[in-house]
Amino acid sequence: MTVSIYTHVRCLDHDPGADHPESPARLAAVLDALADPRYAGVERIEAPRALREQLARVHRSEMIDVILTQEPQSGFHRLDADTVMSPGSAEAALRAAGAVCAAVDAAIDGRRRRAFCAVRPPGHHATPSVPMGFCLFNSVAVGAAHALVQHGLARVAIVDFDVHHGNGTQDIFWNDARVMYASSHQSPLYPGTGARGETGAGNIVNAPLSAGSGSAEFRQAYETIVLPALEAFAPQLVMISAGFDAHRLDPLASLQLTGDDYAWVTARLVELADRHALGRIVSSLEGGYSLEGLREATLAHVDALSR
Structure with a gap:
């Protein structure tokens, strides 16, 4: 198989609480799916920690300090109503962002062309200055900035099919025409951004979908909006914010x-x-x-990456 898996056991340590939807069981389910015998030959890479200089390309120093210094020794520290830190959260977030940067390095130097980072917490709601929406560091944004600065790429595309709009990623690259951010998402829904008219420097492409939309509407949005824009952009690297909460079984939305x-x-x-x-x-x-x-979406996604 042509895809590699980046992960780290410490990404299971971030635990926002028994009733929180963004639980360690999510990553455990993904890793369980990837334990299928057909992935026996897939290379597994232990995610390194992201460096502060990598984080600082997209996040302000004050925000980085909050995440790295306000982790509780026990119990929970609530950053907002939805975003919670526990012992181990900072390490998990560093490994998640580090996984994406390491995967970018390997893709660009030709060692591993395709990668899936099985990590958490998620990242696409985290803005330059605010962790929010279950997200601490914006791992995909950190990886995209790494590709631009460390490797000198001129065009990086981020495709986000999470059911929630990635307001943080959009905010980070709003005026940076080197990065195309293209998102399909349910609207209206948290966080309330992602209208078609939000276009940044011409590099932002939003394809909002109404509640109840399914395969036909989703595929039409890609065929008529997202894919033509990506084709015209001609990215040198494709990055994916692979949210699987637009799945029909997901409890937090209704695609x-x-x-x-x-x-x-x-x-x-x-x-x-x-x-x-x-x-x-x-x-x-x-x-x-x-x-x-x-489990179902992960298998479908990684199988398609492997071809």
Whole structure:
């Protein structure tokens, strides 16, 4: 298989509490799915910690300090109503961002063209200055900035099919035409951003979907909005914010996608990366709160990345 898996056991240590949807059981379900015998030959790489200089390309110093210094020794520290830190949260967030940066390095130098980062906490709601929406560091944004600065790329695309709009990623790259951020998401829904008219420097592409939308609406949005924009952009690296909470089983939203839809969109992005980016794709887990849906979507996504 052509895909590699980046993960770290410390990503299971971030524990926002028994009733919180963003639980360690999510990553355990993903890793359980990837234990399938057909992935026996897949290379597994232990995620390093992100460096502060990598984080500082997209996050303000004060925010980094909050996450690195306010982790509780026991119990919980609530950053907002939804975003909670526990013992081990900072390490998990550092490993999540570090996984994406390491995967970017390997994709660009040709060692591993495609990667799936099985990590948590998610990241796409984290803005330059605010951790929010279950997210601490914006791992995919950190990886994209790493590709620009460390490797000198001129065009990086981030495709986000999480059911929630990635307001943080959009905010970070709003005026940076080197990065195209393209998102499909349910609207209206948290965090309330992602309208078609939000276009940044011409590099932001939003494809909002109404509640109840399923395969037909999702695929039409990609065929008519997202994929043509990506084709015109001709990215040198494709990154994916792989949220699986648009799955029909997910309890936090009401889109109706299935594993076949995740396989389809991933296959289309693989084709695009093969045309423009030497096949280079780095995907990282975002949301997804049905364990059954996570397993199904993960298998579909990683299978399509492997072709």
